[in-house]
Amino acid sequence: MRKHQELSLEQIIEQMRVNKLSSDDFCLYAKEDGELALARSYWVSDYPDVVEDRDVYPTEVAEQNLQLIYYGEQLLDVLTVALEEKPDASLQDLVDALNYYNQHDNFMPFSD
Template structure:
């Protein structure tokens, strides 16, 4: 995923779904943390560096006063698992899976 751009969660999901992204070398940042929303926009940038056990966020993130919302590795994993379970998942299904993972640190099970 291209970094240093703002995308809606819907656009991010489409990129992951259509491009079959395997590179997870990005993080999503936003004005607020908490539950993800389909129409909300997120900034795509680098992972924070860890220095002396502290996260040092990228300059572009600090300049915009953004907060870490999702690690790319987790985002790709959650979307991949959800799409394996239900290939025709709606965007809202995928947002629910992402939010579920954030709250429970486990993958959401979809009902058959």
């Protein structure tokens, strides 16, 4: 995924689905924390660096006072598991799975 750009969550999920993203070398940032939403925009950038046991965020993230919302590795893992369990998952199903993971630190079970 190209970094240093703002994308809606819908665009991010579609890129993952269509391009079968394998690189998880990105993070999502936003002005406010909270539940993810399809129409909301997120800044795609680099992982924070760890310097002397402290996270040092990318310059554009710090300048805009953005908060880390999702690590790319976790985002791809959650979407991959959700699509394995429910191959015909809607975009909203995937957002629900992402929010569930954020709240429970566990994958959302899809009932048949």
